[in-house]
Every structure is written in structure tokens, then in C-alpha cells.
Amino acid sequence: MAKLKQQSLRKRDNELASANRQLEILNGGIFENGELPTFAKKIMQTNQFPLRPKKLEILQINLGYMCNQVCEHCHVDAGPDRKEIMTWETMQMCLEVIKNTGAHTLDLTGGAPEMNPNFRRFVDKASQAGIKDFIVRSNLTIIRANKKYHDLPQFFKKHNVHVVSSMPHWTRGKTDKQRGEGVFDMSITALKQLNAVGYGMPGSNLKLDLVYNPNGAYLPGDQTSMEKEFKSALLADFNIQFHSLFAITNLPISRFLDYLIASENYEEYMYQLVEAYNPGAVKNVMCTNTISISWDGWLYDCDFNQMLGLKVASKVTHINQYNESILSDRDIVISQHCYGCTAGAGSSCQGVVTT
Amino acid sequence: MANNYYDPKDLRKFGEITQWSEELGNKFFDYYGKVFEEGALTAREKSLIALAVSHTEQCPYCIDAYTKDSLERGVTKEQMMEAIHVGAAIKSGATLVHATMMMNKVNKLEM
Numbered sequence: 001m002a003k004l005k006q007q008s009l010r011k012r013d014n015e016l017a018s019a020n021r022q023l024e025i026l027n028g029g030i031f032e033n034g035e036l037p038t039f040a041k042k043i044m045q046t047n048q049f050p051l052r053p054k055k056l057e058i059l060q061i062n063l064g065y066m067c068n069q070v071c072e073h074c075h076v077d078a079g080p081d082r083k084e085i086m087t088w089e090t091m092q093m094c095l096e097v098i099k100n101t102g103a104h105t106l107d108l109t110g111g112a113p114e115m116n117p118n119f120r121r122f123v124d125k126a127s128q129a130g131i132k133d134f135i136v137r138s139n140l141t142i143i144r145a146n147k148k149y150h151d152l153p154q155f156f157k158k159h160n161v162h163v164v165s166s167m168p169h170w171t172r173g174k175t176d177k178q179r180g181e182g183v184f185d186m187s188i189t190a191l192k193q194l195n196a197v198g199y200g201m202p203g204s205n206l207k208l209d210l211v212y213n214p215n216g217a218y219l220p221g222d223q224t225s226m227e228k229e230f231k232s233a234l235l236a237d238f239n240i241q242f243h244s245l246f247a248i249t250n251l252p253i254s255r256f257l258d259y260l261i262a263s264e265n266y267e268e269y270m271y272q273l274v275e276a277y278n279p280g281a282v283k284n285v286m287c288t289n290t291i292s293i294s295w296d297g298w299l300y301d302c303d304f305n306q307m308l309g310l311k312v313a314s315k316v317t318h319i320n321q322y323n324e325s326i327l328s329d330r331d332i333v334i335s336q337h338c339y340g341c342t343a344g345a346g347s348s349c350q351g352v353v354t355t
Numbered sequence: 356m357a358n359n360y361y362d363p364k365d366l367r368k369f370g371e372i373t374q375w376s377e378e379l380g381n382k383f384f385d386y387y388g389k390v391f392e393e394g395a396l397t398a399r400e401k402s403l404i405a406l407a408v409s410h411t412e413q414c415p416y417c418i419d420a421y422t423k424d425s426l427e428r429g430v431t432k433e434q435m436m437e438a439i440h441v442g443a444a445i446k447s448g449a450t451l452v453h454a455t456m457m458m459n460k461v462n463k464l465e466m
Contacts, residue, residue, distance in 0.1 A: 171431055214427065221428040225399060229429050271367065 006070055008079040009255060016258045017077060019309035025257065026336040030267055036274050039338045046279040051332035053301075056324055057289040058105040060303060060349065061094055062086070063113040063122070064295045068145045071166075071179045073213065073256040075307055078111040085115075086295040091122045093319045094293060098129045102324060103291075105133040107349065109303060112142045114149060127159040135162045137211075137349075141183055143190040153190075153197045162207040163199055164246070164349075165191075168215055170233035178215045191240045200242040211351075213248045217265035219272060219343055220247035223352045246351030249273075251304050251340035273339035281346025284353035287332045293319055301332045303349070308335065366416045399428040406435060407442035 010017040016025075030036045043049045064085035067078035086094075098106060106126060113119055113136060127134055136156065143152045156163055167187060168178045175184035191208075194200060200208030210230065214220050227245035234240040250256045252269060260266040287301040291312075297319040300306040311317045314330040346353030373380030391401050402424045409417030425435055 169429065174431065212429075216426065218423050218426045222398065225393075225397065226429055229399070275367070 008065075008070065008077045008081050009258060010077060011079070011081040014258060016254065016261075019307065022253055022257055022308060023310075023335060025261070025266075026252065030270060031336050036270060039334050039336050042274070042277055042339075043279075043282055043334075046282065048279065048282045051282070051285070051288065051334060053328055053330065053332065054288045056101070056103050056291060056328065058107055058286070058291075058349075059098065059101055059103045060107040060109060060290055060292045062109050062292065062294050062303060062306060063111065063116040063119060065111045066115045067111040067139065068115065068142055069112070069139055069180055069183065071255070072259055073178060073215075073250050075251055075254045075256060075304060076111060077254045077307070082111065084295050085117075086297075088118045088121070090295070090297045090319065091118055093297060093322070095122070095125050095129070097293075097319060097322050098126050098131060101131075104131065105135060106131045107135040107137070107290075109137040109349075112139055114138065114142050114152060120155065123155075123159050123161065127161070133162055134160065135164050137164050137166075140165045140167070140187040140190040141179075143193060144186040150193075153193045153199065156194075157197050157199070157206055160206070162209070163194060164209045164211060166213070167191075167210040167230070168213060170230050170237070174215050188238050188240065191234070191242070192238070195241055200240075202241065208242045209244045209246060210242050211246045211248055213250050217260060217263065217269045217272075219276060220249055220347070223247040223345065244351070246349070247345075247347070248349070248351065249340045249343055249347035251337045253304060253337050254307055270336070270339070273343045276343035277339060278342055278344060278346060278354065280354050281342040281344070284346060284348075285338070285341045286348035286350070286353070287341075290349075291327060299327070302341075304337055304340075305333055308337070310335070361415050363415075363419060366419060369416070399425075399430065402428050403430060403434065403438045407438040410439045411442040411446050 008017070015021045027038075031038050037045075040049055043051065065076055065078045065082035066080065066085055067074075067076075067082070068080060070079040108123070110116075116122070123136070138152070142149050144150070165187075166179070167175070169175050172184040175187065176182065191200070194208055197206070198204050199206045212220060212226055212230065220226065223245060226247055230245050231242070234242070252260055252266070252273075257266070260269050287305070290302055292300040292303045292306050294300065294306050298306070299312045299314070299317055299319065299322070300310065301312055310333045312327065312330055313333050314327050316323050316326045341347050341353070370384070373384070391398060391405075396404075402421060405417070406421040406425050409421050422435070
């Protein structure tokens with residue numbers, strides 16, 4: 001049984017802190033020797049290569065890799081020791097983009113985005129841009145981590161933010177194993193606070209969605225059934241309500257890749273992903289409707305490519321040159337981690353991608 | 356032939372049984388798939404039943420598959436272990452209830 005780590009891979013000088021090393025692993029072994037087809041080869045078989053963007057719908061901005069938690073499966077390798085934080089200068093460039101974008105959804109993520117010292121100032125300005133759906137990915141425990149965050153539910157409400165929060169399971173044991181000792185109880189308290197101001201209540205416009213991702217080397221079950229289980233357990237045990245559950249597959253990168261290799265589950269997991277490949281899911285993978293912006297302003301096809309250092313294959317690669325029309329004419333950069341988004345019902349930051 | 360009877364990798368080859376008897380193999384997999392769909396029982400309940408039966412059948416492939424399937428459906432380890440105890444209770448009960456046959460026979464034969 002893995003003991004919870006307190007530091008990021010980077011801080012521990014783990015070789016998997018290097019994006020290049022991760023790509024070497026993903027491109028080597030069973031994919032290099034032909035035991036399994038590469039993702040490119042697989043999508044060629046269904047005439048879906050190269051992957052091309054459709055209409056831009058989501059701007060996802062990563063405000064920094066600093067986080068109050070060190071989750072076992074984190075694809076960002078986030079943690080308290082990560083100091084990469086978006087500056088106000090870069091935020092201002094993002095605000096310009098937000099004002100003029102054709103995207104209907106703004107999605108702030110991290111790390112814990114709330115730990116960026118300019119988070120509230122940024123949300124305040126961004127919420128005035130008239131974006132239809134303004135998401136903040138909050139890990140819940142941040143609300144309880146320090147007094148200065150206790151009023152986040154009210155702050156979110158004031159700006160009509162759509163809160164999307166991680167909750168790996170409705171039981172304490174499974175949650176704490178993945179996210180750290182005490183995370184479950186803190187998350188429950190935070191959810192109660194969010195419910196108290198109206199978030200997640202039936203019929204409420206204050207949207208509260210939860211994200212479920214498996215607690216090990218297996219795929220998420222059916223999203224609808226899981227949502228039913230989560231809803232009935234959280235209501236019965238804690239009188240907590242929420243709107244939707246997003247079931248997200250763990251992608252084999254960063255800390256989850258480290259876990260897969262250390263637990264000797266890597267090859268079996270890749271087999272599972274490849275066997276569950278669903279060409280129907282490829283049509284709707286999130287990289288086809290999303291642009292991901294890193295803390296330092298670089299542009300990526302998704303948050304996973306950001307962590308692998310795979311910038312968009314376009315003339316425009318940084319927020320300071322941002323141009324949606326040029327960006328729309330590009331091939332999406334892929335590698336074997338992409339199988340994580342096309343397995344079963346598919347997976348994205350908004351949950352499954354097929355109905 | 357491998358040097359051991361069971362190889363975890365063989366589970367991936369399960370679908371290949373259709374190669375030597377296509378019609379029967381396909382009929383089996385159609386039936387199998389249908390059985391595990393949501394019905395009067397949820398897919399989660401069916402997964403737990405399958406896990407318990409996998410143990411009473413002592414099928415390593417099935418244990419491998421339905422442990423993972425149960426995890427995927429959010430089943431906790433406590434629920435999994437209880438399900439296996441149900442299987443074990445039926446197994447031991449089925450043994451012990453036959454003791455009545457032995458008792459009947461003894462009672463019949465002894466003066």
C-alpha cells in the first residue's frame with residue numbers, strides 16, 4: 001500500500017518530473033515494440049488522424065501549480081512546494097483574450113487556483129467579460145485550509161462562479177488514501193458551506209459539480225450510476241447536495257504515471273486504455289474545443305499536454321500573440337496518454353464525452 | 356505451452372474462443388453482455404454477485420476481472436469482502452447441510 005507523499009516529484013528530484021522522460025516512457029516499451037498500437041496509428045485506423053480543432057468552446061487557464069494538497073494521482077505534480085504562479089501581467093493578457101474570445105466557457109484551474117495572490121482580482125475582472133459559464137476548479141479543502149479562504153463560497157456566489165470540485169469517493173477511506181489524511185472531513189465541511197450559500201441545491205443557479213476519478217489503476221465506472229451512488233450516499237450520510245458528477249479517467253502522466261510504474265501496473269493499465277478505445281469518443285475529445293493556457297502564458301491543446309510540455313503546433317504559441325483564427329488551423333499534438341480521453345465513454349474535464 | 360496453467364495475460368485472449376467455434380462463442384458473449392446490463396438489478400449489484408461467485412468457483416481470471424470491475428463501480432473493499440463471505444457461507448453451508456444425509460444414513464444403518 002502506497003504511503004502518501006508530501007512533496008511533488010520535482011521536489012523529490014524524481015526523474016518523472018521531467019516531461020521528456022515521461023514522453024520517452026509513453027513512446028517506448030510496448031508502443032515502440034509494436035505490442036500495442038500508438039495513438040496516432042489507432043486513430044488512423046478510423047480515419048481520425050490528424051486530430052483537428054472544432055469550434056473553440058472552452059478557455060482553460062492554469063493559474064499555477066501551487067496547491068495545498070499533494071494528491072497521489074495529480075497530473076500537474078502540484079503541491080505546496082511548487083512556486084510556478086501566473087503573474088498579474090500574464091493575467092492581464094488573459095483578460096484581453098477573455099474579452100474577445102468566441103469561447104462560451106472560462107475554466108480556471110491549478111494547483112489550487114485560489115492560492116494565486118491575484119486570484120480574486122482576476123475573477124472579479126474576468127466575471128465582467130460576459131462569459132456564459134465561468135468555472136473555478138476548487139479542491140474543496142482550500143476553503144478550510146486557512147482563515148483567508150473561509151469566505152470563498154460567498155466570493156464564488158458573488159461572481160456567479162460555477163464550482164467544480166474533486167471528490168474521489170463518498171467514503172472517508174478511499175478519499176483520504178488518494179488525497180491525504182483528513183481530506184474527506186475537510187471536503188465535507190466545505191461542501192456543507194457551499195450548500196449553505198445555495199451551491200448545488202436542487203433548482204439553484206449556483207452550479208456545484210463534483211469530479212470523480214478512480215483511486216488506482218482502473219477506469220471509472222458508468223458516470224450516471226456513479227452520480228446516483230454519490231448523490232444518495234452524500235445526502236443520506238451528510239445531507240449534502242450537488243448537481244452533476246464528472247467521471248474522469250486518470251491519464252498516465254506525472255504522479256499517476258509514477259504510481260503506475262512503481263506499482264507495476266503501467267503495462268496492464270495501458271492495455272486497459274487501448275482495449276477500451278472508443279472511436280466515438282475521439283470525435284468529442286476536449287482538445288478539439290479547448291485551448292489550455294499555462295501559468296506563464298504558453299498555449300496547449302489541453303492541460304495534460306501542458307504538463308508534458310507539448311505546446312500547440314501553431315505559429316501562435318503564447319498568449320502575447322493570441323489569435324483564435326490562426327489557432328483554429330492546427331493539428332492537435334498527441335501521444336499515448338491520449339488513450340485516457342478515448343477509453344470507454346471518453347473522458348474530459350467535463351466528464352464523459354459520449355452519451 | 357506455458358509452464359504454468361494460469362497466465363494473467365490469457366484473460367485478454369478470452370474473446371479468441373470464438374475463433375474455433377464462432378457461432379457458439381458469439382452467442383455466449385451476447386448472452387454474457389446482456390446478463391451484466393442494468394436490469395432489475397443494478398450493474399453494481401451484478402458485479403458484486405459475480406465477484407462472490409468467482410470465488411466460490413475459484414476462477415482466477417474471474418476474480419481478477421470482477422475485483423477490477425467492482426472497483427470501477429465504486430464498490431468498497433468492505434463490501435467486496437462481505438460479498439465473498441456470502442459466497443463462503445453458502446459453500447460451507449452447502450457442505451454442512453449434506454451432513455443430514457450422513458446422519459440419515461447412520462440412523463438407518465445403526466441399530
